[in-house]
Amino acid sequence: MARKKQQEDQPAGAPLWMTTYSDMVTLLLCFFVLLFAFSTVETQKFDQLMQSLQNAIGVSSSGILDGGNTLFPNDFIDQSLMGDLTAGQRNELENFRELQETLESYLQEYDLETEVLVSQESRGLMLRFQDNVLFDPGKAELKPRSKEILQDIAEFLRSPELKDKDIRVEGHTDTVKVNPTSIYPTNWELSTGRASNVVRYFIEEIDMDPERFSIAGYGEYQPIAPNDTVENKSKNRRVDIVILRSEYIVPKSQ
Template identity: 70%
Template sequence: MARRRSSQEEPKAGAPEWMTTYGDMVTLLLCFFVLLFSFSTVDAQKFQAIMQSFQGSLGILDSGTAIETDQFITEAMKEDLTTNQRQELEDFRKLQEVLEEYLESYNLESDVLVSQENAGLVLRFQDNVLFDPGKAELKPRSKQILEDISAFLQTPEFLEKSIRIEGHTDTVKVNPSLLYPTNWELSAGRASNVVRYLIEDLSLAPERFSISGYGEYHPIAPNDTAENKSKNRRVDIVILRSEYITSKPK
């Protein structure tokens, strides 16, 4: 008597047939990406510099500064600039060199600092250079410095550049009985007096200027020592890059 076949066939040994096709596809994809990687080149120094620039920013990495001033980052940024923007940065670089030579020749390099920042070229005056403590009237010596600086601001490369004067203080409260009852008024008054001197006495075009009084709220150092507080008491002359000009007179 013939044996009845089971209604359920025995499953085949091994993996399902579709797994073979899937495995082949994954292997081919892996080979494809390995091939792409073999064609690419990685600049280890530039990669490390970019990683450092993220340290401390947005809470992604621990410690470090938000922006790392590294030549590789600067070069990478320049690759994304237009021709006009590159020319503008080159003009700023040349002006910075001239200003630094002038400051060095008059032993002012410790009182007036020149640096390139995101917004543009910054001339940073410590408060003892321009003003007496708690006051906003320009000192006689400071007027000569501003007069020399104004000559650079009127060179052809920068004649059309907009300029922002920023006043800053430390956290020490001013005497409320004085003309400037708070650090807000003191910082704005100092910036305003610098602008008035540049416009009224040195005949620079007023439409080029704007002022900002930041009080104690934009420090560049912790207000924990006398030395750091002196760094925060400052007036910045910022020659603005074109993209940082919010509005232009028509």
């Protein structure tokens, strides 16, 4: 009888703590609804951004890796970010695009478009040379033909639109070890030696301002393709000349 009496004294329905819990969940739901209401998502811009990122890392819509493209010059940036740039930045971007078109025309005229690639990236305008264009395998001495190409490139680098732009020259290799008889003990020295010789040619032979240049050698550690085939290794053996945008220029010490 005592047990029956105790059961009759308990209130019907859910326990009392459930009321407090449900109130808390309801308040949290209202909070997140308000956050969503205050935010705006522009579907077109989001889709363009995702496409841009997929292109940049070489991922197609199917999720398959293929050749990557640069992130900078696309409709997303043109339509969505151009308004955020200053007048000087917009003018600089237009100058870089005009320069890119001029360089691409030159490369097509001399059948070099497969050896020298011109593209825009976040840091600026990049010229990518496959190593066989400038150097013999395993060496860092400039080939005679490459000097003619660099002379033409120097004319663009000295144009009024670019005369105040800094230039970064970067050397890269594949994973093949250097010949033991080489003066370069590792790919670090080989990649740096190649970048250094390109800069020295611009400064010593063409009389360009040395303060505009910086160099870097990355060895085999910044590949753009897996080092698993002869073709991919050829892609990784490269020298990049980057004409830096203003915000990437390090101020000179006084």
